[in-house]
Amino acid sequence: MSLRLSEATLEDMHEMQTVVFAAYSNYPFARLVVPEIGTESIDIIEKGIQSATGRSIRLWKASSTEYWIKIVDSETGSIVGVSRWQIYKESPFTNGAPHVEAEWYPVGSRIREYCTYLMNHRLKRQANRCNLPNIWLNMICTHPKYRRRGVAALMMQWGVTKADEIDLEMFVEASSDGTHLYRNFGFVVVEELSTPRPKGELDEEWKTLEAEYPFEATWMWRPKQGIQSKYCLK
Numbered sequence: 582m583s584l585r586l587s588e589a590t591l592e593d594m595h596e597m598q599t600v601v602f603a604a605y606s607n608y609p610f611a612r613l614v615v616p617e618i619g620t621e622s623i624d625i626i627e628k629g630i631q632s633a634t635g636r637s638i639r640l641w642k643a644s645s646t647e648y649w650i651k652i653v654d655s656e657t658g659s660i661v662g663v664s665r666w667q668i669y670k671e672s673p674f675t676n677g678a679p680h681v682e683a684e685w686y687p688v689g690s691r692i693r694e695y696c697t698y699l700m701n702h703r704l705k706r707q708a709n710r711c712n713l714p715n716i717w718l719n720m721i722c723t724h725p726k727y728r729r730r731g732v733a734a735l736m737m738q739w740g741v742t743k744a745d746e747i748d749l750e751m752f753v754e755a756s757s758d759g760t761h762l763y764r765n766f767g768f769v770v771v772e773e774l775s776t777p778r779p780k781g782e783l784d785e786e787w788k789t790l791e792a793e794y795p796f797e798a799t800w801m802w803r804p805k806q807g808i809q810s811k812y813c814l815k
């Protein structure tokens with residue numbers, strides 16, 4: 582198998598989203614943020630891929646920091662790996678964390694409240710810890726049929742090479758599948774993250790949502806040039 586890495590174009594987005602949907606179908610948090618992921622119906626999945634394509638293209642066009650990297654299997658011409666990166670040469674959160682809303686859920690629904698809470702909690706953590714020039718790895722995935730053949734490692738090599746060229750540190754919220762990969766590229770574990778909880782007593786509906794859509798990740802950091810420094814996270 583011969584793998585080719587390149588920067589993706591807007592025209593690749595639909596195929597990239599097809600890979601993303603296949604890669605994240607077992608991830609509860611991905612299903613919360615993109616409800617069509619992991620459904621059984623091919624029609625619903627395709628509808629989800631189309632709306633994710635439109636949304637991702639809009640965000641990408643509006644951004645000056647965003648890069649999409651793809652890996653193509655040269656034998657088939659298919660995209661088999663996808664990653665999305667933010668290269669922040671300036672501090673990205675000078676105005677604090679933006680507020681985001683889970684608009685895809687009905688107004689007033691508990692799931693909308695839950696998803697909005699989790700997304701903003703993550704964003705606030707990112708804004709607190711990463712308000713400095715850095716590379717933020719939004720997402721990296723390999724099509725399930727192409728795993729363990731070095732697809733993700735190729736994309737990570739692209740990312741760390743960029744970081745070292747510009748002399749930036751890197752951050753990622755790693756899934757359990759990703760931590761080993763990131764360690765190989767000089768990331769260290771900073772904190773194990775679990776589903777955040779609002780203050781006060783939680784009702785049964787909220788607890789059911791927590792059980793169905795937990796958020797579990799490992800906050801990882803790669804110092805500049807991959808070398809451990811005295812820099813310490815607050």
Ligand SMILES: CC(C)(COP(=O)(O)OP(=O)(O)OC[C@H]1O[C@@H](n2cnc3c(N)ncnc32)[C@H](O)[C@@H]1OP(=O)(O)O)[C@@H](O)C(=O)NCCC(=O)NCCS
Binds near residue numbers: 604605728754762765
């Ligand atoms: C994580 C993921 C991107 C790895 O992709 P991949 O193309 O299979 O990874 P590679 O073949 O390049 O493997 C790179 C290294 O990671 C290791 N690795 C890959 N998947 C692993 C897993 N599930 N558990 C432990 N180690 C893993 C490989 O053994 C290899 O390490 P080695 O060189 O020391 O042997 C892929 O499993 C995936 O898409 N998962 C779902 C989405 C996800 O969790 N993305 C990360 C979000 S932060």
